[in-house]
């Protein structure tokens with residue numbers, strides 16, 4: 001029989017956790033403080049853009065294994081396991097802001113049923129499980145760390161097909177950790193049971209490694225431009241090495257999103273507090289800022305050196321393709337820098353249909369990519385939405401006032417663009433058509 005689970009927070013992680021656990025046979029009550037969100041979810045409407053989530057919510061409601069309530073207190077009664085999925089954003093110092101987490105824990109401490117397990121699924125600094133246990137201060141309630149590794153845009157897939165489940169428990173009693181691991185019993189994956197501090201560290205180390213890897217790749221791409229090498233072929237060649245692997249090697253306008261930026265800063269602060277200088281991580285963060293400047297430099301150069309009054313079209317605003325999430329988007333960071341130099345920006349994103357106050361203020365949102373190109377001196381592709389590959393570049397060329405296309409995701413086929421008379425620049429790619437981009441791939445094809 002499934003467990004009785006309360007999930008606190010119905011965002012990307014909370015809603016995915018609630019919907020997926022109910023699909024695995026558990027009885028789940030999911031709480032949020034946002035009345036509109038709770039109402040929409042009760043009607044079976046997905047509140048996040050994630051493939052498969054809507055179907056799971058509808059199935060969960062129909063089977064009565066999934067319920068949505070307003071406020072954490074309403075979810076806790078009768079729960080065997082309470083999973084905390086509230087935000088842990090970057091605080092003023094760069095450290096994780098734990099106020100939402102602490103307020104939920106304080107709200108719930110008296111209400112938790114005896115014998116229940118509180119699970120930290122939010123990304124929290126090392127030591128937080130111990131801190132939460134201290135706040136709850138009850139011998140009959142255990143606290144377990146169970147970090148989440150899902151990616152936005154693949155949330156349901158990643159939750160149901162995880163590379164690993166990590167469960168951390170400082171309790172001398174292994175039973176609470178086992179109960180949490182059993183939630184995922186139907187999934188065929190590695191389960192690592194460890195202490196809480198290690199579990200918390202695994203999450204930060206993973207995200208910070210990914211961020212560092214991207215800063216490394218972006219730097220290699222920059223070097224490729226100086227040396228007339230092709231980053232496409234370089235990363236392809238690196239990726240054949242099983243120790244390196246071919247995932248997460250695409251250069252771009254810098255990494256962003258709701259987690260990598262805040263988690264890199266948070267680990268840096270954690271290291272500082274521990275008296276350790278994590279110079280490599282600091283360099284990864286600095287390199288990421290430099291990457292945005294590098295993109296701005298390419299645009300500045302494309303318009304003749306002065307961005308003041310230059311009209312620039314932007315393709316893509318979200319932090320990556322496949323999501324509607326604009327949090328810490330490198331596309332918007334680049335837009336902010338361009339606007340600060342006086343550029344007038346029009347932008348199109350398939351998942352952004354209206355301006356978002358305080359977020360997209362630098363950009364006039366357009367309904368199509370072609371409208372974003374109207375009269376622009378240059379067009380800058382910032383998010384790798386696949387549909388941008390299929391644009392009619394002759395039509396874009398007709399609409400542009402200038403002739404520059406800057407592809408910060410190396411998404412486009414350069415000859416397709418340059419054939420229309422436009423000038424193409426990627427990241428770490430030879431600048432024009434007739435490049436050796438596919439030469440190596442062809443050779444590999446012939447040999448193998």
Ligand SMILES: NC(=O)C1=CN([C@@H]2O[C@H](COP(=O)(O)OP(=O)(O)OC[C@H]3O[C@@H](n4cnc5c(N)ncnc54)[C@H](O)[C@@H]3O)[C@@H](O)[C@H]2O)C=CC1
Pocket residue numbers: 008009010011012013014031032033034037071072085086087088100103104121122123124148149150151152258259
């Ligand atoms: N977004 C992602 O891809 C991943 C996020 N994480 C971590 O998971 C945590 C949550 O992140 P997201 O789901 O992205 O955040 P989110 O912002 O999408 O969702 C958080 C939800 O919690 C609700 N909430 C806030 N205070 C509450 C309270 N007192 N009671 C009940 N609900 C409350 C908010 O209204 C919101 O709906 C963070 O620590 C994040 O670092 C971990 C892995 C992946």
Ligand SMILES: O=C(O)[C@H]1O[C@H](OP(=O)(O)OP(=O)(O)OC[C@H]2O[C@@H](n3ccc(=O)[nH]c3=O)[C@H](O)[C@@H]2O)[C@H](O)[C@@H](O)[C@@H]1O
Pocket residue numbers: 123148149150151152153207210214247248249250251252253254255256257258259260319320321330
């Ligand atoms: O803790 C989290 O929230 C999550 O953060 C990331 O997931 P996500 O934020 O959804 O985004 P990623 O797919 O990792 O991309 C992050 C950024 O790196 C960029 N990126 C990614 C891959 C790549 O090859 N090149 C590249 O520039 C993306 O465009 C994006 O801006 C991690 O991949 C998840 O494992 C983790 O659970």
